[in-house]
Amino acid sequence: MDDDKVFKALGDPSRRRLLDLLCERNGQTLGDLCGKLSMARQSASQHLDLLVEANLVTTVRKGRERLHFINPVPLHDSYERWVRKFEVNRLALLHDLKRELEGDGT
Amino acid sequence: MDDDKVFKALGDPSRRRLLDLLCERNGQTLGDLCGKLSMARQSASQHLDLLVEANLVTTVRKGRERLHFINPVPLHDSYERWVRKFEVNRLALLHDLKRELEGDGT
DNA sequence: TTGACATGCAGGTATTTACCTGCATAACTG
DNA sequence: CAGTTATGCAGGTAAATACCTGCATGTCAA
Numbered sequence: 001m002d003d004d005k006v007f008k009a010l011g012d013p014s015r016r017r018l019l020d021l022l023c024e025r026n027g028q029t030l031g032d033l034c035g036k037l038s039m040a041r042q043s044a045s046q047h048l049d050l051l052v053e054a055n056l057v058t059t060v061r062k063g064r065e066r067l068h069f070i071n072p073v074p075l076h077d078s079y080e081r082w083v084r085k086f087e088v089n090r091l092a093l094l095h096d097l098k099r100e101l102e103g104d105g106t
Numbered sequence: 107m108d109d110d111k112v113f114k115a116l117g118d119p120s121r122r123r124l125l126d127l128l129c130e131r132n133g134q135t136l137g138d139l140c141g142k143l144s145m146a147r148q149s150a151s152q153h154l155d156l157l158v159e160a161n162l163v164t165t166v167r168k169g170r171e172r173l174h175f176i177n178p179v180p181l182h183d184s185y186e187r188w189v190r191k192f193e194v195n196r197l198a199l200l201h202d203l204k205r206e207l208e209g210d211g212t
Numbered sequence: 213t214t215g216a217c218a219t220g221c222a223g224g225t226a227t228t229t230a231c232c233t234g235c236a237t238a239a240c241t242g
Numbered sequence: 243c244a245g246t247t248a249t250g251c252a253g254g255t256a257a258a259t260a261c262c263t264g265c266a267t268g269t270c271a272a
Contacts, residue, residue, distance in 0.1 A: 169248090
């Protein structure tokens with residue numbers, strides 16, 4: 001529902017990397033993830049919190065560990081809701097651009 | 107080529123709005139755009155510069171005006187390169203999530 | 213219980229970002 | 243040319259962000 005949080009969360013390379021890591025192996029703990037990010041645990045934790053806030057990641061408590069799972073729904077929805085219209089108009093937009101760049105705009 | 111600039115550019119609601127406005131009517135000037143953004147001209151200009159930097163928008167000089175056109179290519183490419191993998195794994199990821207939330211993770 | 217381990221919480225600093233004002237430049241218009 | 247219009251550039255402030263250290267809590271295993 002909250003496109004802004006989703007796009008903001010995706011706007012940082014560390015957070016995209018976290019999603020990459022989870023896509024490779026879902027259900028990793030905070031320790032697993034921050035080990036692969038060359039970053040203090042707290043920093044990674046903060047990024048993960050943002051991903052959770054954006055609902056891109058869901059956590060499951062298991063004993064003293066916190067497992068992280070990707071929630072693919074908001075990514076899909078935000079794409080459908082916002083990016084898709086540019087795809088639909090893609091050829092027309094590209095046409096506008098080419099015409100202007102070729103100096104045909106009287 | 108530069109996914110980071112693209113995602114960072116999309117991470118701000120004002121910049122997404124600018125793209126929305128250009129999608130409605132391509133080739134608008136800076137004045138047109140900032141009028142619809144309730145924001146000083148310079149602020150809008152700065153956002154547009156970022157979009158140009160990310161190659162999401164291309165400008166064409168016409169006399170004393172600067173026209174802005176959407177370039178749909180980087181948006182498409184970044185999607186293909188980065189978002190698509192989550193779409194491909196969408197059902198599997200959703201399955202992981204559901205299984206864990208239902209407490210089936212022994 | 214005790215020690216080791218995984219995480220949570222508070223706070224602090226440095227960088228980046230968003231937004232603005234003021235002045236400069238360049239181009240149409242009479 | 244003179245006035246208006248569209249944009250460019252410099253700089254400055256306030257807020258957000260990224261990153262960290264230090265200490266607290268909760269859990270497992272012997």
